[in-house]
Amino acid sequence: MEEMGLLLKLQELDLELHRFEAERAKLPAEMEQLEQQYGQFNTGLESQEAALKALKVAIREAESKTAHLEEISTKYKQQLLTVKTNREYSALLTEIESVKREKEELEEQIIKQMEKTETASREIEQLKQKLSELGAAKKEKQTELDLRLREIGGEISVRKQKRQELSRQVKTPxxxxxxxxxxxxxxxxxxxxxxxxxxxxxxxxxxxxxxxxxxxxxxxxxxxxxxxxxxxxxxxx
Ligand SMILES: [Zn+2]
Known part of the structure; x- marks a missing residue:
């Protein structure tokens, strides 16, 4: 029966159309995954950069505080030369000692913050490297996807046309x-x-x-x- 042959050809076309349409529907998800990964690394980079910026501000503040403490210390030391009583003298020495301790603590803090700055800078470099790799992969994938989408589009339109020709030959019921x-x-x-x-x-x-x-x-x-x-x-x- 000729009609059965036509139906089988029609079915073959429909199955192929389904396959291509399913593939076309699935493709954007692959791109989405890469975009998401890229977005995550980018967010990571942004937060590291913000942290580094905050660290540098904190270091500058600590440094100006240290300079200020140094001025105070110098001033106290000059006052030592002019005090009249022992009580005043020993009170000043206590002050000088306390300023010195405060300054040392600040300097230690600055060293720790500098170390953190180095770590953050290294991580930022790594993230930038990773991002540039991902960016290239993303671009490559997009080109590949666009090409495949065009191919699928062609395959689908060829089959749709064939389908139309074939279905015209099959009895309506x-x-x-x-x-x-x-x-x-x-x-x-x-x-x-x-x-x-x-x-x-x-x-x-x-x-x-x-x-x-x-x-x-x-x-x-x-x-x-x-x-x-x-x-x-x-x-x-
Ligand atoms: Zn059955």
Whole structure:
């Protein structure tokens, strides 16, 4: 039956169309993943840069505080030369000692902050390197994707055109039936008989019906699943 041949070709086209459409729908997700990764590293870089900036501000503040303490210390030391009483003298010495301790603590803090600055700078360099690699990968992937999308677009439009030509040759009620089954099922609408059973749902097909299907001058559907059945010549059934 010529119609069955047309339906099988139509189904082949539809299955290919489904495959290409599924691939096309899946492609943007791959890009999305790379974009997300890039975004995460970029956020990491931004927060490291902000931390480094804050550290540098803190160091500058600590340094100016140290300079100020140094001035105070110098002033106290000059005052030592002019004090009149022992009490004043020892009070000044205590002050000088306290300023000295404060200054030392600040200097220690500055050293620690400088070390942190170095670590942060190194991490920033690494993140920049990683980002530039990811940026290149992203660009490459985008080119690859665009190319594949164009290819898929071409494959789809060729098949849609073929499909239109083919479906014009199929009788309207048969085409309707085919399309109804196809839209209700994820896989095939037309299946072969296998040893007297439906190739789609494996339901038993009565012998009389098998014979009618074999003759092939009418469309027969499976009573179990409603798919259109056909007889494949190269099998025993
Ligand atoms: Zn069936």
């Amino acid at each position: 048969v085409l309707r039936l085919y399309e109804r089954i196809m839209s209700s099922r994820v896989n095939r609408a037309v299946v072969a008989l296998h040893n007297g059973s439906c190739g789609g749902c494996f339901a038993h097909v009565p012998l009389q019906k098998v014979a009618a299907i074999r003759k092939g001058n009418q469309i027969h559907t499976c009573e179990g699943c409603g798919r259109i059945l056909y007889y494949e010549d190269n099998q025993a059934s």
